[in-house]
Amino acid sequence: MMQPTSTAQDFIIIEAGRTEKNYWADLWRYRELFLILAWRDVSVRYKQTIIGAAWAVVRPFLTMVVFTVIFGRIAALPSDGAPYALMVFTAMLPWSLFSTALGEASNSLIGNERLISKVYFPRLIIPTATVVTAFVDFLISFVILLGLMVYYRFVPSWNILFLPLFILMALLASLGPGLWITALNVKYRDFRYVIPFLVQFGLYISPVGFSSSIIPEKWRLLYSLNPIVGVIDGFRWSILGSKSSIYWPSFASSIAVISGFLCFGIREFRKTERTFADLI
Amino acid sequence: MSDVVIRAENLGKKYVIGHQAEDGRYVTLRDALMRNVRSMWHKTKDLMHGNGIVQGDNLEEVWALRDVNFEIRQGEVMGIIGRNGAGKSTLLKILSRITEPTEGRVSVKGRIASLLEVGTGFHPELTGRENMFLNGAILGMRRDEIRCKFDEIVAFAEIEKFLDTPVKRYSSGMYVRLAFAVSAHLEQEILIVDEVLAVGDSIFQKKCLGKMGQVAKQGRTVLLVSHNMGAVRALCQRGVLLSEGRVLASGPIGDLVDAYVHRSQGIETFKPRVNDTSYILGCQTKHTDGSSTSTFFTNEEIHITMRYQNRQRIDGLRCGFRISKVDGTVLACFTPEDASVITPKAIGEHVARAVIPKNTLLKGSHQISFTVWNGVTNEIYDDVDAIAEFTMEAAREQAYLSEFSRPGLFQVSAEWSVSRESLPEGQAAKRLAKVL
Numbered sequence: 086m087m088q089p090t091s092t093a094q095d096f097i098i099i100e101a102g103r104t105e106k107n108y109w110a111d112l113w114r115y116r117e118l119f120l121i122l123a124w125r126d127v128s129v130r131y132k133q134t135i136i137g138a139a140w141a142v143v144r145p146f147l148t149m150v151v152f153t154v155i156f157g158r159i160a161a162l163p164s165d166g167a168p169y170a171l172m173v174f175t176a177m178l179p180w181s182l183f184s185t186a187l188g189e190a191s192n193s194l195i196g197n198e199r200l201i202s203k204v205y206f207p208r209l210i211i212p213t214a215t216v217v218t219a220f221v222d223f224l225i226s227f228v229i230l231l232g233l234m235v236y237y238r239f240v241p242s243w244n245i246l247f248l249p250l251f252i253l254m255a256l257l258a259s260l261g262p263g264l265w266i267t268a269l270n271v272k273y274r275d276f277r278y279v280i281p282f283l284v285q286f287g288l289y290i291s292p293v294g295f296s297s298s299i300i301p302e303k304w305r306l307l308y309s310l311n312p313i314v315g316v317i318d319g320f321r322w323s324i325l326g327s328k329s330s331i332y333w334p335s336f337a338s339s340i341a342v343i344s345g346f347l348c349f350g351i352r353e354f355r356k357t358e359r360t361f362a363d364l365i
Numbered sequence: 366m367s368d369v370v371i372r373a374e375n376l377g378k379k380y381v382i383g384h385q386a387e388d389g390r391y392v393t394l395r396d397a398l399m400r401n402v403r404s405m406w407h408k409t410k411d412l413m414h415g416n417g418i419v420q421g422d423n424l425e426e427v428w429a430l431r432d433v434n435f436e437i438r439q440g441e442v443m444g445i446i447g448r449n450g451a452g453k454s455t456l457l458k459i460l461s462r463i464t465e466p467t468e469g470r471v472s473v474k475g476r477i478a479s480l481l482e483v484g485t486g487f488h489p490e491l492t493g494r495e496n497m498f499l500n501g502a503i504l505g506m507r508r509d510e511i512r513c514k515f516d517e518i519v520a521f522a523e524i525e526k527f528l529d530t531p532v533k534r535y536s537s538g539m540y541v542r543l544a545f546a547v548s549a550h551l552e553q554e555i556l557i558v559d560e561v562l563a564v565g566d567s568i569f570q571k572k573c574l575g576k577m578g579q580v581a582k583q584g585r586t587v588l589l590v591s592h593n594m595g596a597v598r599a600l601c602q603r604g605v606l607l608s609e610g611r612v613l614a615s616g617p618i619g620d621l622v623d624a625y626v627h628r629s630q631g632i633e634t635f636k637p638r639v640n641d642t643s644y645i646l647g648c649q650t651k652h653t654d655g656s657s658t659s660t661f662f663t664n665e666e667i668h669i670t671m672r673y674q675n676r677q678r679i680d681g682l683r684c685g686f687r688i689s690k691v692d693g694t695v696l697a698c699f700t701p702e703d704a705s706v707i708t709p710k711a712i713g714e715h716v717a718r719a720v721i722p723k724n725t726l727l728k729g730s731h732q733i734s735f736t737v738w739n740g741v742t743n744e745i746y747d748d749v750d751a752i753a754e755f756t757m758e759a760a761r762e763q764a765y766l767s768e769f770s771r772p773g774l775f776q777v778s779a780e781w782s783v784s785r786e787s788l789p790e791g792q793a794a795k796r797l798a799k800v801l
Contacts, residue, residue: 099462100470121502125488125495132490203485204503205462273412311542363380 123217141225152294176293184284186219190263228259242326249318258312261346264354315339366440375469376433429455442587446600451607475554484544489533522546540693595759643746646672664760667721682710
């Protein structure tokens with residue numbers, strides 16, 4: 086019945102302001118909790134709804150239709166040669182991945198208040214596990230993209246092999262600010278109201294409904310300080326291939342912003358993590 | 366000493382709480398608005414400095430724990446007792462790493478499983494089976510560990526039929542049983558348990574206690590917080606008595622429980638309702654030695670003192686009290702006339718004393734209600750419901766579990782003689798023949 090006697094690594098000291106040296110090892114030890122929390126969030130997400138996971142398809146699809154009509158037909162913006170709907174949807178995918186992940190991650194800690202005040206585990210698990218939900222939604226809505234490709238008889242180029250890289254980029258882009266905001270949310274609930282607003286706003290300033298090539302050259306670098314610009318460009322490049330070219334300086338700046346935000350987010354999160362149970 | 370698994374040194378935890386300024390009745394709308402503006406300004410300043418938002422405008426520092434020192438050795442079952450607000454939960458939270466201490470340190474050797482609540486992380490939408498895995502993972506069990514104990518857990522919880530029903534459709538009893546079953550099968554070397562035993566019906570509680578005892582026998586270290594003195598006494602060997610965040614005493618559990626029980630004071634916050642006939646002044650429960658208390662052992666006498674005031678001479682005045690359970694079930698009524706003592710009817714303050722014999726009331730909370738009335742006209746002059754409350758604890762020498770399972774409202778000492786039946790020889794044979 087008994088576990089093997091405790092080893093040196095099971096020796097811990099609890100003290101004020103002690104940043105645990107084995108935090109990252111602990112995180113690895115709790116990987117099963119990560120998986121199970123992610124699985125919980127995924128399996129609970131569409132419980133007691135009628136159309137279930139179809140929600141992950143309906144929402145981006147309708148947005149795509151609206152954008153195609155408004156930007157493609159009415160405003161008649163250029164689409165770099167690809168069908169306009171396809172161009173919008175290749176951006177819709179990473180955008181909804183980013184925005185869902187950001188939204189879920191930012192509310193994750195206060196949504197798991199009971200857990201935080203009753204059990205110890207590396208808190209980083211909670212926001213990162215919610216990102217998985219966004220990823221599952223993404224996979225579901227990917228089906229629409231395939232459908233659109235068939236409809237337009239569009240064959241993607243070999244660039245598509247790089248797609249996983251850009252998916253990862255989108256996830257990391259959401260995780261950085263997500264971690265920061267969820268930590269702030271514990272202290273100041275104001276941020277709960279900031280996120281939906283930011284997300285709505287971001288949909289229009291990011292090149293979702295239009296191609297980023299319509300941005301004048303001299304503003305392009307500034308524009309790409311928005312990390313999602315690089316991700317969307319990457320998506321379009323890998324799916325639409327040669328029809329959409331990547332603007333490398335802007336891509337590099339997106340990567341820099343994403344990694345900067347990620348480091349900042351993790352640092353802020355770790356700094357306040359120890360007080361979560363007292364403040365929540 | 367290498368077998369010390371938990372050592373706490375000068376542990377302290379400070380909380381900053383805010384409360385509203387005393388003067389603050391919102392008199393005018395302008396005042397209320399000013400106040401809101403001020404508080405928004407304070408909150409913005411807090412945000413700038415990265416401080417947490419504290420509701421209220423007077424800050425107060427509260428030490429939930431201070432200078433706490435103790436050691437727990439391998440295989441010990443340690444009880445932590447104390448009144449509400451004594452710092453027990455804060456201590457458990459620090460030990461289970463949920464919150465960190467403000468000062469001092471704790472060294473812990475071994476994996477800790479903390480059960481500060483049953484069913485932590487249960488999700489109402491998930492089924493019983495799914496929640497078992499979820500809860501297990503939250504408490505630090507690996508998936509293969511849970512899988513391996515799956516049948517055992519299900520059998521313990523007695524929910525075989527409802528494994529695939531979402532737990533939101535469970536009855537609260539089933540929910541609690543499942544939750545406890547998962548926690549009872551943890552394998553960590555150190556278990557921290559908070560009031561978990563206070564759940565479920567009495568049969569299940571007994572089962573849980575049995576399981577806890579079993580855990581202790583496996584040589585694991587257990588830290589138990591409970592208000593159930595019987596459980597603490599039955600399970601623990603040593604304990605720590607906390608009061609207002611400090612360690613009041615530590616040592617063998619028996620002494621601590623006695624100390625705890627004797628520290629509890631009777632309630633004296635009653636305000637008399639003055640009238641011009643006769644009214645009640647107060648009521649106290651005391652030990653045999655005259656010290657007031659609100660906790661008794663079942664084998665102790667309960668001394669009840671009641672005071673009333675007569676504003677005029679009342680012929681036929683009676684005083685008396687009734688003892689009831691907290692749910693209102695009246696157990697018995699008492700008046701001095703029962704013992705052929707006449708209730709004094711003269712003007713002035715009077716004291717009535719009654720002694721309830723030992724081994725009469727059973728474990729649990731009781732209330733005293735006090736009445737003065739007229740025995741002739743049946744007019745009630747004053748009646749105070751639940752003027753005093755007291756708790757009966759299982760006596761030390763009575764085995765806890767048998768006490769626990771003793772049903773009934775009170776206990777009556779019967780005269781007993783038990784012996785082997787011996788009949789004259791022929792008679793026994795005759796009776797046997799009749800039966801056959």
